[in-house]
Amino acid sequence: MTYVTKPKFHHPELPKNELGYTHRDYEGSVSTLCAGCGHDSISASIIEACFELSIAPHRVAKLSGIGCSSKTPTYFLGNSHGFNSVHGRMPSVLTGANLANRDLIYLGVSGDGDSASIGFGQFAHAIRRGVNMAYIVENNGVYGLTKGQFSATADRGSKSKRGIINNDSAIDLVGIALQLGATFIARSFSGDKKQLTPLIKAAIEHEGAAFIDVISPCVAFNNHAGSTKSFDYVREHNEAVNRLDFITGRAPIKVDYAPGSVETVEQHDGSTITLRKLDSDYDVHDRLAAMSFLQHHAAKGQIVTGLLYVAAEAEDLHGRLNTVEAPLNALGEKELCPGSTVLDKINASLR
Ligand SMILES: Cc1ncc(C[n+]2csc(CCOP(=O)(O)OP(=O)(O)O)c2C)c(N)n1
Ligand code: SF4
Ligand SMILES: [Mg+2]
Numbered sequence: 001m002t003y004v005t006k007p008k009f010h011h012p013e014l015p016k017n018e019l020g021y022t023h024r025d026y027e028g029s030v031s032t033l034c035a036g037c038g039h040d041s042i043s044a045s046i047i048e049a050c051f052e053l054s055i056a057p058h059r060v061a062k063l064s065g066i067g068c069s070s071k072t073p074t075y076f077l078g079n080s081h082g083f084n085s086v087h088g089r090m091p092s093v094l095t096g097a098n099l100a101n102r103d104l105i106y107l108g109v110s111g112d113g114d115s116a117s118i119g120f121g122q123f124a125h126a127i128r129r130g131v132n133m134a135y136i137v138e139n140n141g142v143y144g145l146t147k148g149q150f151s152a153t154a155d156r157g158s159k160s161k162r163g164i165i166n167n168d169s170a171i172d173l174v175g176i177a178l179q180l181g182a183t184f185i186a187r188s189f190s191g192d193k194k195q196l197t198p199l200i201k202a203a204i205e206h207e208g209a210a211f212i213d214v215i216s217p218c219v220a221f222n223n224h225a226g227s228t229k230s231f232d233y234v235r236e237h238n239e240a241v242n243r244l245d246f247i248t249g250r251a252p253i254k255v256d257y258a259p260g261s262v263e264t265v266e267q268h269d270g271s272t273i274t275l276r277k278l279d280s281d282y283d284v285h286d287r288l289a290a291m292s293f294l295q296h297h298a299a300k301g302q303i304v305t306g307l308l309y310v311a312a313e314a315e316d317l318h319g320r321l322n323t324v325e326a327p328l329n330a331l332g333e334k335e336l337c338p339g340s341t342v343l344d345k346i347n348a349s350l351r
Helices: 037-054 067-077 090-100 113-118 120-128 174-178 191-205 231-237 289-301 317-321 340-350
Strands: 060-064 079-085 105-111 133-139 184-188 209-215 238-240 240-246 262-265 270-275 303-310
Touching: 037 067, 037 191, 037 303, 060 067, 060 090, 060 113, 060 262, 067 079, 067 113, 067 133, 067 317, 079 317, 090 105, 090 120, 090 133, 090 317, 105 113, 113 133, 113 174, 120 133, 120 174, 120 209, 133 191, 174 209, 174 289, 174 303, 184 191, 191 240, 191 289, 231 238, 240 303, 262 289, 270 303, 289 303
Parallel strands: 060 079, 060 105, 105 133, 133 209, 184 209, 238 303
Antiparallel strands: 184 303, 240 270, 262 270
């Protein structure tokens, strides 16, 4: 990551997307994270995903908690809405914002401490309610910002930089998200932009609770031998079950792979994900099988990555609550105050 502020002007021939924006239009302030931090690579993937999807930056709301990971929204999408909340409270703030204005694209950015420790309950409720969001946990197994204490996602038996062994069982946020009913669940690695970027694109397009656990090594406190969240460990134990090769809108797509190795998943809004299967037995629509597959591989020290579960017929919180289509700030007096006859009717129905 560069520490030199980039000049405002740029080369006139930088590639542009359908809206005429360049990558620069999706960047944020210069990162102040440690050089080599996995979180910066995730920011780069978010920028790439939004550029490729041609998202108008003003349509995105990025929300986060507290931590190095939660600082990152400052470093991408500088022209989008942003709210840096309290430690562990991002999910409830995001839920409230989403209920008030369903027209925005919600990106929740959090850390393993933020979501699996202090914010564990908040994480659980946003997922089980089916809030329409792309919820990304930048998972390094430590509290990076407060100097490297084990977090709740640190594996039992893994070693801290100072040689202390973690005796507590780990929380696997992917396993929890599966159990709580998330309709899009993936895991990836900050060092694998090719896998991560299409997953982020698909999560953004998914209409429902989309969760991505991204293993993101902390080079300052958790990148040594004995850590299970280091660059070397993740590279050696990564078991990818599939690759998302395409994620498109409604335009038809063509693929040249061998029959049987490719699966096309139609999403609720008509968008399409094309999956190249790396493990022919893995079924992305089988929640129960995904749970046991994950447990089985975790017991062998393997990290399963890829799109792990997707429900094609997802429903979000607004669908469940039957809310109005318009954002609340667009409702006028007529809709908000429909008159005494309607009020009498409502009161009578509650008696
Ligand atoms: C209510 C509250 N409790 C504790 C803290 C101290 N604190 C700040 S960041 C953090 C942990 C961050 O860990 P994580 O979410 O994993 O982010 P990382 O820095 O590893 O990316 C803690 C405990 C705080 N800011 N607020
Ligand atoms: S302390 Fe760790 S998580 Fe925080 S910026 Fe440095 S490398 Fe990244
Ligand atoms: Mg962390």
